[in-house]
Amino acid sequence: MTSSYSLAVVAGDGIGPEVTDQALKVLDVVAQDAGLTFERTAYDLGARRWHATGETLPDSVLEEIRGHDAILLGAVGDPSVPSGVLERGLLLRLRFELDHYVNLRPSKLFPGVPTPLADPGDIDFVVVREGTEGPYVGNGGAIRVGTPQEVATEVSLNTAFGVERVVRDAFARAQARPRRKLTLVHKNNVLVHAGHLWSRTVDAVAAEFPDVTVDYLHVDAATIFLATDPARFDVIVTDNLFGDILTDLAAAITGGIGLAASGNVNPDRTSPSMFEPVHGSAPDIAGQSKADPTAAILSAGLLLEHLGHAEQAQRITEAVEADIAARAGQPRSTQEVGEAIASRVAGAVSVA
Numbered sequence: 001m002t003s004s005y006s007l008a009v010v011a012g013d014g015i016g017p018e019v020t021d022q023a024l025k026v027l028d029v030v031a032q033d034a035g036l037t038f039e040r041t042a043y044d045l046g047a048r049r050w051h052a053t054g055e056t057l058p059d060s061v062l063e064e065i066r067g068h069d070a071i072l073l074g075a076v077g078d079p080s081v082p083s084g085v086l087e088r089g090l091l092l093r094l095r096f097e098l099d100h101y102v103n104l105r106p107s108k109l110f111p112g113v114p115t116p117l118a119d120p121g122d123i124d125f126v127v128v129r130e131g132t133e134g135p136y137v138g139n140g141g142a143i144r145v146g147t148p149q150e151v152a153t154e155v156s157l158n159t160a161f162g163v164e165r166v167v168r169d170a171f172a173r174a175q176a177r178p179r180r181k182l183t184l185v186h187k188n189n190v191l192v193h194a195g196h197l198w199s200r201t202v203d204a205v206a207a208e209f210p211d212v213t214v215d216y217l218h219v220d221a222a223t224i225f226l227a228t229d230p231a232r233f234d235v236i237v238t239d240n241l242f243g244d245i246l247t248d249l250a251a252a253i254t255g256g257i258g259l260a261a262s263g264n265v266n267p268d269r270t271s272p273s274m275f276e277p278v279h280g281s282a283p284d285i286a287g288q289s290k291a292d293p294t295a296a297i298l299s300a301g302l303l304l305e306h307l308g309h310a311e312q313a314q315r316i317t318e319a320v321e322a323d324i325a326a327r328a329g330q331p332r333s334t335q336e337v338g339e340a341i342a343s344r345v346a347g348a349v350s351v352a
C-alpha cells in the first residue's frame with residue numbers, strides 16, 4: 001500500500017484555518033506512527049485572495065490541486081465577500097470540477113454526547129448526498145433585478161447518469177453495513193420530474209441489491225423522523241440540496257455541528273477526494289479559538305480511510321470518542337481540543 005501522499009490543504013476562511021491546523025496536528029501524529037508521509041501544499045484561497053486579486057479558484061491552481069492524492073478543506077465564505085462568490089466560485093467549483101459526486105456525511109451519536117433528543121436511541125447512519133447536480137449547479141437567472149417585477153429561477157438539474165451513479169454507491173454502502181437499509185429522501189409528490197427519476201432509479205438499482213431493504217420518505221417527513229426516531233435510518237440517499245439541509249439537522253441531533261465530518265468523494269478516483277467538516281466558516285466565532293475542531297479531525301479520519309488506512313482512521317475515531325466522553329461540558333479552546341485528541345492518538349499509538 002502507498003505510504004507517501006501529496007495533500008492539498010485549503011484552510012479557507014473564518015474558523016477554517018483554526019480547525020484545519022488541529023486536524024493536521026492529529027493527522028501528523030497518526031501518520032508518523034504508521035510510517036505514512038503527507039507532503040502538504042497549502043493553497044491560499046478564500047476571502048483574502050479574492051480581496052487581493054479578485055480570484056476565487058484560478059484554473060492553474062485547480063490543475064495543481066487536481067494533481068494531489070487528497071484535499072483537506074477547512075471552510076469557505078466570509079461576510080466581507082458577496083454571498084455566493086466563494087461558495088460557488090471556490091467550494092462548489094472544486095466539488096464539481098473534481099467530480100465529487102458522493103458527498104458522504106456519517107452521523108453517529110457517540111456515548112456521552114449531549115443531544116437535544118430525550119430518547120435518541122442508537123443513532124448511526126450515513127447520508128449519501130449527491131454532490132454535483134441538483135439546484136446547486138447554477139442553472140438559473142434573474143431578470144428585472146431589484147424591481148417589483150423581479151423574476152428569479154434556480155432550476156434543479158438531475159441526470160439519469162448522475163442519479164444512477166450516486167444511488168448505486170449508496171446501495172453498495174448499505175450492503176456493506178450490518179442493517180442493509182437504504183432510505184431515499186426526496187419530494188416526489190411535488191417535484192415529480194426529478195423525484196420520479198430518483199424513485200425509478202432506486203427501484204431499478206434495488207434489483208441488483210436484493211439483500212438491501214428500501215424505504216422512501218418525503219423530505220419534510222424525514223425531518224420529523226430525524227427528530228423523533230433517528231435510529232430508523234441506516235443509509236439515506238438524497239439530492240444535493242436536501243442532503244445539505246438534512247445533514248445540519250443530523251449534526252444537531254448527534255452533538256452539534258462541531259462534530260460532523262464529511263467527505264466529497266470521487267469513487268472512481270479520477271481526481272482527488274476532498275474532506276471537510278460539515279460546518280461553514282462560522283464568522284460569529286472566528287478568531288476566538290472557540291471553534292470545535294473535532295469535525296475537521298474526524299474528516300481527516302475519513303481521508304485516511306479513503307486512502308486505505310482504515311486502522312489509522314479508527315484510531316482517530318477512538319481518540320475522539322474518548323475525548324468526548326471526558327469533556328463533561330467544560331469549555332476548551334480549539335487548540336486544547338486538538339491537543340487533547342492528538343495526545344490520545346499518540347497514547348493509543350505507543351500502547352499499540
Ligand SMILES: NC(=O)C1=CN([C@@H]2O[C@H](COP(=O)(O)OP(=O)(O)OC[C@H]3O[C@@H](n4cnc5c(N)ncnc54)[C@H](O)[C@@H]3O)[C@@H](O)[C@H]2O)C=CC1
Pocket residue numbers: 015019074075076077078079087091257258276277278279280281282283284285290291292293295
Ligand atoms: N463547506 C463550507 O465551506 C461551508 C461554508 N459555509 C459558509 O460559511 C459561512 C457561515 O455560514 P453559516 O450559515 O453561519 O454556517 P456555519 O456552519 O458556519 O455556522 C452555523 C453556526 O454553527 C456554529 N459553528 C459552526 N462550526 C462550528 C464549530 N466547529 N464549533 C462550534 N460552533 C460552530 C457557528 O458559530 C454558527 O453559530 C457562510 O459564508 C456560508 O456560505 C456554510 C456551510 C458550509
Ligand SMILES: CC(C)CC(=O)C(=O)O
Pocket residue numbers: 087088091092244278
Ligand atoms: C456553500 C454550501 C454549498 C456548503 C454547504 O452548506 C454544505 O456543503 O453543507
Ligand SMILES: [Mg+2]
Pocket residue numbers: 244245248278
Ligand atoms: Mg451545509
